[in-house]
Amino acid sequence: MTTREDAAAAVAALSFAEAEAEIAALSARMREADTAYYQQDAPIISDADFDSLRLRVEAIIARFPELERDDSPTKKVGAAPSQGFRKVRHAVPMLSLGNAFSAEDVTDFVDRIRRFLGLNADATVAFVAEPKIDGLSCALTYEKGELTLAATRGDGEEGEDVTANARQVGDIPNKLQGSDWPDIVEIRGEIYMERAAFAAMNAKREAAGLPLFANPRNAAAGSLRQLDARITAERPVRFFAYTWGRHSEKLGDTQTAVRQQFAKWGLPLNQPTANVGDAEGLIAFYNAIQGKRPDLPFDIDGVVYKVDRLDLQDRLGFVSRAPRWAIAHKFPAEQARTTVEKIEIQVGRTGALTPVARLTPVTVGGVVVSNATLHNEDEIRRKDIRVGDTVVIQRAGDVIPQVVSVALEKRPADSAPYVFPDKCPICGSNAVRDEGEVVRRCTGGLICAAQATERLRHFVSRGAFDIEGMGDENIKLFYEGGLIKSPADIFRLKEHEDEVKRLVVQRREQQSVARQAAKAEAGKVAKATKKAPPEFKDVANLLAAIDSRRNVGLDRFIYGLGMRHVGETTGRLLARSYGTLDHFIEEMEKAAHRETHAWAELLSIDGIGTVVAEAITDFFGEEHNRAVIDALKAAGVDPQPLERQETDSPVAGKTVVFTGSLETMTRPEAKARAESLGAKVAGSVSKKTDFVVAGEDSGSKLKAARELGVTVLTEAEWLELIQA
Ligand code: IVH
Secondary structure (H helix, E strand, C coil), rough: CCHHHHHHHHCCCCCCHHHHHHCCCCCCCHHHHHHHHHCCCCCCCHHHHHHHHHHHHHHHHHCCHHCCCCCCCCHCCCCCCCCCCCCCCCCCCCCCCCEEEEEEHHHHHHHHHHHCCCCCCCCCCCCCEEEEECCEEEEEEEEEEEEEEEECCCCCCCCEEEEHHHHHCCCCEEEEECCCCCCEEEEEEEEEEHHHHHHHHHHHHHHCCCCCCCCCCHHHHHHCCCCCCHHHHHCCEEEEEEEEEECCCCCEHHHHHHHHHHHCCCCCCCCCCCCEHHHHHHHHHHHHHHHHHHHHHCCEEEEEEEEEEEHHHHHEEECCEEEECCCECCCCEEEEEEEEEEEEEEECCEEEEEEEEEEEEEEEEEEEEEEECCCHHHHHHHCCCCCEEEEEEEEECCCCCCEEECCCCHHHCCCCCCCCCCCCCCCCCCCEEECCCCCCCECCHHHHHHHHHHHHHHHHCCCCCCCCCCCCCHHHHHHHCCCCHHHHHHCHHHHHHHHHHHHHHHHHHHHHHHHHHHHHHCCCCCCCCCCCCCCHHHHHHHHHHCCCCCCHHHHHHHCCCCCCCCCCCHHHHHHHHCCHHHHHHHHHHHHCCCHHHHHHHHHHHCCCHHHHHHHHHCCCCCCCHHHHHHHHCCCCCEECCCCCCCCCCCCCCCEEEEEEEECCCHHHHHHHHHHHHCECCCCCCCCCEEEEEECCCCCCHHHHHHCCCEEEEEEHHHHHHCCC
């Protein structure tokens, strides 16, 4: 990171004219970043980069105080937060919630739970319904009643240590009331801001000429993530508790009981809530709260339903990244009208051509929207969206804004239907649509710069190699400069340090020329000045960041390869299932032949179906993809196996087959439970099966197990083994 001293030294040689030009350019960039951060909830530069800009501006102003203006971005207290929060790993991951958008989704949710638990028609499941505030989640760890850690959610696995700031939030007790708390309890909830307090705060900011926050959520997030806790203390930040993570003792039998416990310890709760027994009750609560929405002091974006009994929550467990026992029922999306200024085509890393509507900026649900995805050419044709049209757009939660419909009565007389290009706008290659596909793809492959740079961008992205400082601008610079064509080249950049520096200097010069030109246009004459010797702290930082990522987890490595249909979750599943990179490659090569055990095994992973499995084996079938992996290895990249989940369970890593009817649990429940302990659940018995759990009326599978000499367990023996 650039320090204040570095920044001061670097401006020592600037002339006044250079300083003036640079301040103008830097301020414009910071204002743009501020708008993206505060108004659009879509940061365009990293916190660290923003900090470097600010330090540079401050250093220049320290040298030439007369350049400071009232609207200088350095005068803004609430600027984007700095890097510098310690990372903390969550002992229990902070997961998200599935969504329901209709009454039918809610009925399905309740039915799914009933089926999973194998309930009779007359048995009821008790639910709690609570309001869902769109703030940011926060985990508070109390040890012997004292607050010892507050962490943000981050990516769910790893968040940031915001303890100093959380201590400034009035709703968060530094010490729990009473004395009946467990030694360790992690209380989780939402940091938010009330509507009125938010409006008052923004009014004050406006009067002081500070940038405004777009909505209470951004304001709450921006206020919590402040390096200076005194700033948090001045902001009207609130908290309520709704769930928990790590705890050294049982907290209660039901969600309702734990909430009451939280209240006794002095924590605020989200209210109002209701205890109901069926989907009708949940929907009635939803409708009632929707009516009360304008009177609630805070914005809510939906309602959360949770199974009340914690033993049932345990049985239901999780699927992928969300609990089976809870769901968020969202309020309908907010809509607005605006016009389509142009339609642009973006080319993704797999060559997909995606049309994007550039809109006249409009506020929807508290956020300024200026782009909307148009998905694909069929969608444009179906809705007949044209340049110049007035359209209704909508935005729901974090979903990318979409065009709902066209206001035909406002269509200009000279409008013409949009013609989707059949050539890649980047490389000019043919763009074709395969049979049965909705997406048109560029056929340029490796020669298409868009695909290559998108692939590199994906490779260094947060969920993949997460290389700090390797932003879009640098990728473009090094790609066009011929330094990085494929991922392995990134790890070889150090060997070309001189060339990297040359490109960086060239870019700086071009930027400076552009600034001079802008000034000349404005009628000012730039004086010729002595050049400062170039400094390369950013280059050194980047090379160090690259170096530090050679041993990422295998899950990140797999995700970074950018195989179609393989997202972060699938990357993790594959990393867990295959352990090491070499084993993974070996098995995927075998799996190219569909009759092999390797193929069957790939398909037996819960969450991987035929489409995904085919995409993976197709990827490994391509020579150039193997070459990418080999080159990465040769460049010293060595992904690490993930730590095993619950290795202490005797069934971890074992293959289990369930057969016959089980008494204490349903089949999906048995499967989910076994998998959560690290076992693999297979559909048929083979020599590789470790256990067959045989219920009543087991037939051919039991027979096969006996013939193959596989261990057969009764349901009770199985439960004993997994200590249920
Ligand atoms: S329970 C396993 N209850 O919504 C997840 N979450 O969309 C348990 N949220 O990350 C979460 N209000 O930040 C829960 N009453 C509520 C909530 C709530 C807001 C947030 C939370 C979560 C996100 C998921």
